[in-house]
Amino acid sequence: MTESGAGSALILGIETSCDETAAAVVRDGRDVLSSVVASQDDLHAEYRGVVPEIASRAHAERVLPVVRRALADAGVTLAEIDAVAVGHRPGLIGSLLVGVAAAKGLAWSLGRPLIGVDHVHAHLYAGLLGGSADVERGTGSQSRPTRELFPALGLVVSGGHTALYRCESPIGITRLGGTIDDAIGEAYDKAAAILGLPYPGGPNLDRLAASGNERAHDFPVSRLDTGSLDFSFSGLKTAVLYAVRGVPGPGGVYGRDHTALDGGAKADLAASFQRAAVAAITLKVERALASPKRERRDVPRPAGPAARAPAPFRSLLVGGGVSANSRLRRDLTALCERHGLALRLPPMAWCVDNAAMIAGLGHHLWRAGRTAGLDLAAVPTTAC
Ligand code: KG4
Ligand code: ZN
Numbered sequence: 001m002t003e004s005g006a007g008s009a010l011i012l013g014i015e016t017s018c019d020e021t022a023a024a025v026v027r028d029g030r031d032v033l034s035s036v037v038a039s040q041d042d043l044h045a046e047y048r049g050v051v052p053e054i055a056s057r058a059h060a061e062r063v064l065p066v067v068r069r070a071l072a073d074a075g076v077t078l079a080e081i082d083a084v085a086v087g088h089r090p091g092l093i094g095s096l097l098v099g100v101a102a103a104k105g106l107a108w109s110l111g112r113p114l115i116g117v118d119h120v121h122a123h124l125y126a127g128l129l130g131g132s133a134d135v136e137r138g139t140g141s142q143s144r145p146t147r148e149l150f151p152a153l154g155l156v157v158s159g160g161h162t163a164l165y166r167c168e169s170p171i172g173i174t175r176l177g178g179t180i181d182d183a184i185g186e187a188y189d190k191a192a193a194i195l196g197l198p199y200p201g202g203p204n205l206d207r208l209a210a211s212g213n214e215r216a217h218d219f220p221v222s223r224l225d226t227g228s229l230d231f232s233f234s235g236l237k238t239a240v241l242y243a244v245r246g247v248p249g250p251g252g253v254y255g256r257d258h259t260a261l262d263g264g265a266k267a268d269l270a271a272s273f274q275r276a277a278v279a280a281i282t283l284k285v286e287r288a289l290a291s292p293k294r295e296r297r298d299v300p301r302p303a304g305p306a307a308r309a310p311a312p313f314r315s316l317l318v319g320g321g322v323s324a325n326s327r328l329r330r331d332l333t334a335l336c337e338r339h340g341l342a343l344r345l346p347p348m349a350w351c352v353d354n355a356a357m358i359a360g361l362g363h364h365l366w367r368a369g370r371t372a373g374l375d376l377a378a379v380p381t382t383a384c
Contacts, residue, residue: 009082010074011366012106013359014067016099017091017119018160019043019050021062022355025074025081029170029363030130030146034073035349035356038062045199049189056094063102070355078110083371085362087355088116089379090160096378104374113371115362120161120382121173122357123319124154127344128170129360146170149315149342153288157281157328158320159185159202161382162231164288166310167317170364175384176288177229184277185322187233191240191273195266196258205270206325212264212271217243219276221283229288231280240273278327282335289313289339315342324351 008028015022024035040058044050071078086103088096100116107114128146147169154165154173162185163178182190185202192201197208219239222232244261245254258266316336322328329345336343350356365371 009363009366010076010080011083011085011115011359011363012067012070012078012081013085013087013117013355013357013362014063014099014103015087015119015353015355015358016059016063016095016102017087017089018095018353019055019058020353021059021066022353022358023063023067023070024355024359025070025076026129026356026359026363029360029367030128032129032356032360033076034070035354036066036070036073037349037352037354038066041200048193048199050092052092052094055092056098059095059098063098067102067106078106081106081110081112083107083113083115083362083366084110085115085117085359085366086376087119087122087358088372088376089118090382091119091378091380093378093380096380100376100378104376108374113366114374114376115365115370116372116376117358117362117365118383119353119358120156120158120163120320121165121171122361123156123158123161123323124165124167124173124317125170125361125364126319126346126350126354126357127317129346129350129356149317149344151311151313152315152317152344153285153313154317154319155281155285155323155332156320157184157318157322157325159183159189159322161320162233162281164229164284165384166313170361171368171370173384177231177284179231179233180224181232181234182237184231184233184281185320187237187277188322188325190237191270194237194241194244194258195261195269197266197270202322203324206274206327208267209270209274209327212267212269214271214275216268217272219243219272221276221279223283227287227291229284229291231284233277233280236273236276236280240269243269274325274327278325278331281328282331285316285332285335289341313341315344317344319346319351319357321352324348
């Protein structure tokens with residue numbers, strides 16, 4: 001049974017927005033019966049980044065075998081699936097189109113509803129899937145029902161997105177701010193490339209940072225305007241570039257590169273980058289937590305529901321590839337303990353792109369009647 005008592009439902013989720021081909025079967029928006037992810041890391045490694053044409057071709061080859069495997073792992077047949085959810089935005093258009101076409105074909109042939117899911121919003125849902133860590137005031141309690149976590153502050157930290165959201169429910173999401181240049185994952189990957197670390201850069205930089213001195217370099221932590229909930233990572237990336245290669249001379253030529261650094265110097269740069277990158281996130285999370293409370297105390301409010309100040313957040317939902325970062329997980333855990341806030345961090349497997357989060361959020365959209373027609377479009381941008 002669902003939390004609302006509405007009965008058991010099986011959703012097939014499909015995800016192909018970037019370079020992972022994924023399918024999953026989720027029961028009642030919570031129990032992950034299977035989650036299959038075919039990574040394309042090996043195909044893109046030599047280019048040190050995702051090549052869109054290679055990605056969409058690989059999705060086309062893999063999507064149906066991955067769906068078959070997800071059904072087999074879950075021990076269910078296609079006929080038992082109640083609805084098909086697909087990540088239809090945002091992402092690489094050629095990649096999205098493959099998943100959307102597969103989902104449409106399956107939904108149509110089964111006579112089941114089709115659900116279009118925003119990939120970024122789905123990242124916020126990853127921590128609400130069964131088995132996710134529920135770190136509450138350091139007790140590690142798993143018991144709090146999902147509805148008691150709302151309104152929640154949502155934080156997405158991925159390779160393509162870095163944003164804060166106000167979440168009234170899993171599907172009632174409003175954007176509070178986001179990056180004005182690079183996403184944090186992109187900054188990690190670029191900093192890793194500058195340091196000569198292997199692809200994918202983020203996890204490798206995270207590992208290297210563990211042995212470095214984070215105070216070795218005083219890299220900038222972007223604040224932007226007072227009260228801004230936006231992020232900026234391009235200045236930090238440039239600071240790392242100059243620390244490694246020196247300031248460019250005439251014609252933009254650098255005098256050295258990462259080969260001039262020994263292991264200890266690289267680790268110090270990695271640790272100093274990580275300190276500044278994570279501090280930029282926790283700073284804005286603190287600001288977002290302060291905003292509604294300040295509004296409640298200071299602003300004289302006229303009567304009427306429309307004029308009512310927003311209720312304070314009860315939890316922090318975090319998602320996206322960079323939520324796997326060791327330092328970010330540690331600092332957000334401490335921050336939430338200080339604020340007495342529940343924290344939902346996905347387990348490692350659901351930090352990066354997966355289809356369980358698509359099926360999970362798809363369940364709530366389906367229950368709310370937000371299904372799509374066969375004209376569902378693949379869209380490169382997020383809904384909000
Ligand atoms: O969410 P995701 O799989 O794809 C997007 O939707 O973008 O995120 C991938 C990003 C990459 O930039 C990767 O380097 C970063 O997440 N990432 C990490 C870590 N694990 C993955 N960044 C920092 N530390 C990590 N441990
Ligand atoms: Zn993602």
